[in-house]
Amino acid sequence: MxxxxxxxxxxxxxxxxxxxxxxxxxxxxxxxxxxxxxxxxxxxxxxxxxxxxxxxxxxxxxxxxxxxxxxxxxxxxxxxxxxxxxxxxxxxxxxxxxxxxxxTATEPEPEPVGAGVRSPKDRRVLRAVLRWTAAVGVFAAVASASAYGITGMERTDVPGLATQSDGRWDFPALVRAPLPSGSPAPFAEANEANAHYADLRALLLPAPKGATPDKALNGADGWLPTKDYLAEYAVADDRQELGQTLVDSGLRHIAARGWTTPDGTRTRIYLLQFGTAAVADKLYAGEAVPFSNPKHQVQGDSTSVYDEDFPDRAAVSGVERQVYREQKPYGPEQVREAYVSAGDVFALIVQSRKGGAGAVPFQQTVALQSQLLG
Structure with a gap:
């Protein structure tokens, strides 16, 4: 136990x-x-x-x-x-x-954004796009209107583009004189004589806008008497000598035109036509001494000299010229003059103005008249 x-x-x-x-x-x-x-x-x-x-x-x-x-x-x-x-x-x-x-297993999945209802972010983006689209449209419309307004204005009317006038005159559009049927131009290859077949009166440069025509130079039917041309020279002996030269050279006729612009500048243009280009060229050589004084003195001119400042751009093929200006001390008016040779035509262009004749209007007038003769 x-x-x-x-x-x-x-x-x-x-x-x-x-x-x-x-x-x-x-x-x-x-x-x-x-x-x-x-x-x-x-x-x-x-x-x-x-x-x-x-x-x-x-x-x-x-x-x-x-x-x-x-x-x-x-x-x-x-x-x-x-x-x-x-x-x-x-x-x-x-x-x-x-x-x-x-x-987690029983919670329903969230409905995807954009399935019928836009999110606040999408609405903000849409509003921003609409605002920028409207702004671009307004800008384009304003720019187009501004461009149209500027292109429709003259250059001198546009602020910042306006340039001070250099004294040029406003001439009408130049139109070459019509030629008779089958006639060549003065310096064409087929025209060995370099003759002008067009009406000489139609070869004169028209007066600029705002100028007052000089009716005394119109003549009868547009032809100026020889004595009226000789009155342009100051010395009586020169008028007599030159008159005889014109008769001996077989002068056919004279066409002239003149005007006075608002600034007081007086312009006179004389076209003298001869039978051949050789005769006109001989007169030109006798009157317009190269790089010296002209042979005969025009009214109001006492001390003319060769104008070295005249631009070469005014040169025209087939047309020769000699240009002079009165140097100081000159009288009440300053005188500018040009002698032109173009085939069978001899031309004299004179401008004068009290206190001084402008260089630019004179250059413009000589250049345009040379183009019409060429």
Whole structure:
């Protein structure tokens, strides 16, 4: 009886240990004897309740079985403390995780933006595009209107583009005189005589806009008498000598035109036509001495000299000229004159103005008249 109690004593002690809470550390020898495999603990953790709820067999074991074969660590011993803490989740956390997963699975997906209702961002972008489109349209309309207004204005009317007048006159558009049927131009290859077949009166330069015509130079039917031409020269002897030269040279007729501009400049143009270009060229050479004074002095001119400042751009093919200007001290008026030779036509152009005759209007008049003769 005593031996059975001794044998049962250890069993009771063992039962008491089995009934202790699972979080007590296991005996050192059981942990060393058979530790639980690490992969089994990580892959399939034992539920916390299984460690606590499964007790050892209630039957008493014999002394030999107690001594020789201790109870297996996996059955009788609880899992290590660290594995219990790391792998056994509290019941509350499990329920919270389950509830979250369920709510996520059952929550409906949000309706995609733009499926019928524009987002506020899209509406802002659309309004910005519409505003910029309207602004560009207004800008284009204003720019077009401005461009049209500027192109319809004269250069002198546009601020910033207006240039100060250099004294040029506003002449009408020049039109070449019509030629008789089958007649060549004066300097065409077929016209070896360089004769002008067009009406000489149609070769005169028209008066500029705003000028007052000089009716005294119109003559009868547009032909000026020789004496009226000779009156342009100041010295009586010069008039007589030149008159005889014109008769000997076979002068055919004279066409003249004159005008006075608002600034007081008086212009006179005389076109003298001869039978051949050789005769006209001889008269030109006798009257217009190159780089010197003209042979005969015109009215109001006392000290004329060759005008070296006259531009070469006024030259016209087939037309020659000699240009003079009165130098100081001149009388009440300054005189500018030009002698022109163009085929069978000899021309004299005179301009005068009180206080000084402008160089630009004179250059313009000589150049345009040379073009009509060429």
């Amino acid at each position: 005593t031996e059975q109690q001794q044998v049962a004593g250890p069993a009771s002690t063992e039962d008491a240990q089995m009934n202790e809470p699972a979080n007590e550390p296991a005996p050192a020898e059981s942990v060393v004897a058979e530790p639980a495999p690490a992969e089994s603990v990580v892959a399939e953790p034992a539920p916390a309740e299984s460690v606590v709820a499964v007790p050892a067999p209630a039957e008493p074991a014999s002394a030999e079985s107690v001594v020789a074969e201790p109870a297996p660590a996996t059955t009788a011993e609880p899992a290590p403390a660290e594995s219990v803490v790391a792998e056994s989740a509290p019941a509350d956390d499990t329920l919270a995780a389950t509830a979250t997963a369920t709510a």
